Amino acid sequence: MPPIAQYVFNGVVTGGILALPAVAFSLLWRLLRFPNFAVSTYLTVGAYVALVLNHGVRASIEMAWLSALVVTGAVALGVDRIAFRPMRSRRPFSLAIASIGVAFILENVVRFVWGNDFRSYDVPVSRAMSVAGLRIGREQLLILGVAVGVMALAQAFLLRTRLGIAMRATADNALLAAAKGVPTERVIAAATLGGGALAGGAGVFLGLDASIDPLMGGGLIISVFAAAILGGIGSAPGALAGALIVGIVEEVGMLVVPPTYKTAIGFVIILAVLLVRPTGLAGART
């Protein structure tokens, strides 16, 4: 069995994790018209929330994951209220800069409390399965399954529920939606809560798949950005597809370039997409 299949499988798992923040980032960008650099740091927040519960009160990883969803969503909502809401009418770049400031604060609060050490969850050790020559971890399957399920739920929410439809209307044309009676601020609050929860949950997955440290989320911002741009800003299925492509290319790319250049691969993807379509792929017509 060529090792490349193993890299592709690992890439699919990475992509599955990446898809959650990528969808959050993409939808929030479309809704609020600025790239929120704090989204990838919400992964770190979620991972540490779960760590506290998992190590502190011996919560099972499932309970810890659910709590991470809730707490990270609440953190994202709080950040929006304090930092972004007073700036809604400013040019997008001011908000982008503020979001970098927020990311920096969150990351360093984590560092202040837990330090720079790499940590991991207390979960029962399980042996990787071997299927057709591939090494497949139980956690990897679990992560992939839950990630796909969550994405399907998110998509169903956007297409089927009143709030989801209102969200898409506001993303499309905020003024028109507001004129039609869509409560803009409530839609933004719901999207922020949901986006934060998606990213927080992904943080726990990332902690299970790799390890936990203060930079784990922030270091992914370029990959998240690449996935969102590849999928077309504002499209949930697009962001999922983009995340899978970025995940696979990053992992398979390790065969060609040293692993330390992983971030550079995401950057090259961004450049390639933007040079072909300077406004980004489909969905970015704003």
Add this chain to the structure above:
Amino acid sequence: MIAYLTAIATLVGVRALVTLGLNVQWGMAGLVNLGAVAFFAVGAYTSALLAVGGTPLLFAWPAAVGLAAAAGAGLAMVALRLREDYLAIVTLGFGEVLRLFLLNEAWLTRGANGVTAIPRPLHAQFTGHYDVFYLVLVLATVAVVYLALERVRRSPFGRLLRAIREDEIVAAVAGKPVFRCKVQAFALGAGVAGIAGILFAHYLAYVEPNMFLPQESLFVWLALILGGSGNNRGALLGSVVLLGLLEGSRFAKDLIPFLTGVRLAAAQQILVGVVLVVLMIRRPEGLLPEKPGAS
């Protein structure tokens, strides 16, 4: 204490130059650059590597400024076609990829070990009070760059940059070469950051990739926004206040016993983040707002 203050003042001078460079790009022309530290690094590494290789500083320095400016022009030609929010990630990514390059291409950059024993200019002539000499050199450079950029700001070119910043479509309709001016402004700012890099490298006599983390670009932004973007005095003031903030919080270590090194660094960075966010919300024009219609 004098030695400490001299060192701090030298580093303020270096930071002030990077901030002045960013002010050309963002303050005057409205061009987003989240990778300011990259051009600083290009200047530092080019000069350091050439000097260590035996090139006289008289040649190494112009080469370093030139390469930093060329890197700025190159990135600008690709990136300035993009929308502002995409430009943010492209410049941020450029800074990070450059750092990875410095870290990995050891054949050229000596990798994680960094470049050591960088020659210090006129060291033999000023033994004994070399740090004072170097401070004067840095401050003189800041003064020259400041005066030069003030001239640029008042020149027709500077006025055109402000016009582009406010509304580039109007400037284009008026027949101005908008794209060329943006590339020039970006290259000029990158060149100024390159000068700062040179002074930094030959002051410490040592550079390594982790001196050029992405967060350094954020510090430059904070200094610029704090002081007031668009005017060069603001860029200078912001650099001084920022370093006061960073150095001042260092003394907190003596006051609060449980602060370890990691915690102190984290607390400093939390402070930087909070000041940045509060400024963006409350006072985006900074301490010294740009005067309307100043030319």
